[in-house]
Amino acid sequence: MSITVFRTPAEWRMIKPATGSIGVIPTMGALHAGHIALVERALGDNKYAVTTIYVNPTQFNNPDDLAAYPQTLDEDCAILEQAGCQFVFAPNYETLYPDQYRYRIRETEISRVLEGEYRPGHFDGMLTVVLRLLNVVGAEVAYFGEKDFQQLLLVREMLHAFQHSTRIVACATVREPDGLAMSSRNRRLNTAQRALAAQWSQTLANLALPCQDVRSQLEALGFRVDYIEERWGRRLGAVYTPQVAGGAEIRLIDNVVLPGQPTF
Numbered sequence: 001m002s003i004t005v006f007r008t009p010a011e012w013r014m015i016k017p018a019t020g021s022i023g024v025i026p027t028m029g030a031l032h033a034g035h036i037a038l039v040e041r042a043l044g045d046n047k048y049a050v051t052t053i054y055v056n057p058t059q060f061n062n063p064d065d066l067a068a069y070p071q072t073l074d075e076d077c078a079i080l081e082q083a084g085c086q087f088v089f090a091p092n093y094e095t096l097y098p099d100q101y102r103y104r105i106r107e108t109e110i111s112r113v114l115e116g117e118y119r120p121g122h123f124d125g126m127l128t129v130v131l132r133l134l135n136v137v138g139a140e141v142a143y144f145g146e147k148d149f150q151q152l153l154l155v156r157e158m159l160h161a162f163q164h165s166t167r168i169v170a171c172a173t174v175r176e177p178d179g180l181a182m183s184s185r186n187r188r189l190n191t192a193q194r195a196l197a198a199q200w201s202q203t204l205a206n207l208a209l210p211c212q213d214v215r216s217q218l219e220a221l222g223f224r225v226d227y228i229e230e231r232w233g234r235r236l237g238a239v240y241t242p243q244v245a246g247g248a249e250i251r252l253i254d255n256v257v258l259p260g261q262p263t264f
């Protein structure tokens with residue numbers, strides 16, 4: 001079956017399969033093996049997979065980050081078709097935000113720390129778009145990566161809070177051979193930054209080092225550190241790569257499970 005791209009809820013109503021369970025994978029595109037692992041899991045658990053591809057402006061607190069975010073829809077569709085995904089939902093702003101974002105979701109606890117502290121408004125935008133995407137698709141199950149652990153917690157609790165009929169499944173972080181978590185933003189790293197990025201992941205994952213020492217070592221390598229903190233049975237961190245060899249600062253996040261703590 002070749003892949004079908006739809007852009008509006010009305011189009012989806014025309015083509016949505018009448019029977020057979022559906023798994024949805026919300027993404028911002030520029031797909032990599034981490035996304036494809038979610039798609040494969042969705043196809044293992046359900047008859048159909050719907051991947052949503054939308055670079056959601058309301059979750060970007062930094063306009064430069066939004067402008068630089070890679071957009072590769074044709075390539076993404078080819079990769080998804082290869083993986084067996086049957087549907088792609090690629091909406092635009094007018095379709096997803098008929099209210100111009102007057103209505104939004106705000107969580108008041110988990111969203112205030114870590115990513116929420118350093119990226120004001122990010123989680124309001126993320127939760128709002130996830131709820132809208134899930135409402136359109138009407139899938140049985142939604143697949144999210146542990147790579148964005150705070151996001152995963154927030155989405156899980158939002159679906160519970162609103163008695164949503166879509167169930168959430170978490171998938172382990174897919175990494176490069178040197179340990180760097182796969183991310184669409186990795187495409188923007190130059191060779192020197194890519195080499196440093198491996199040290200970022202390896203240093204964060206070195207649980208013999210206390211968080212403060214992880215921070216000092218990363219700073220000594222030239223990283224600007226937003227936070228390195230332990231919460232929810234994980235060690236989580238966010239850094240900006242150094243601007244070496246003319247490269248822009250790229251923000252990277254990651255987390256590792258602490259010993260004796262359950263995986264999600």
Ligand code: AMP
Pocket residue numbers: 026027028029034035037038143144145146147148171172173174175181182183184
């Ligand atoms: P994004 O396109 O970055 O918004 O990510 C879309 C989904 O893919 C989210 O649920 C992410 O947590 C998940 N994801 C991104 N990178 C990875 C990875 N390296 N391993 C597993 N899941 C990932």
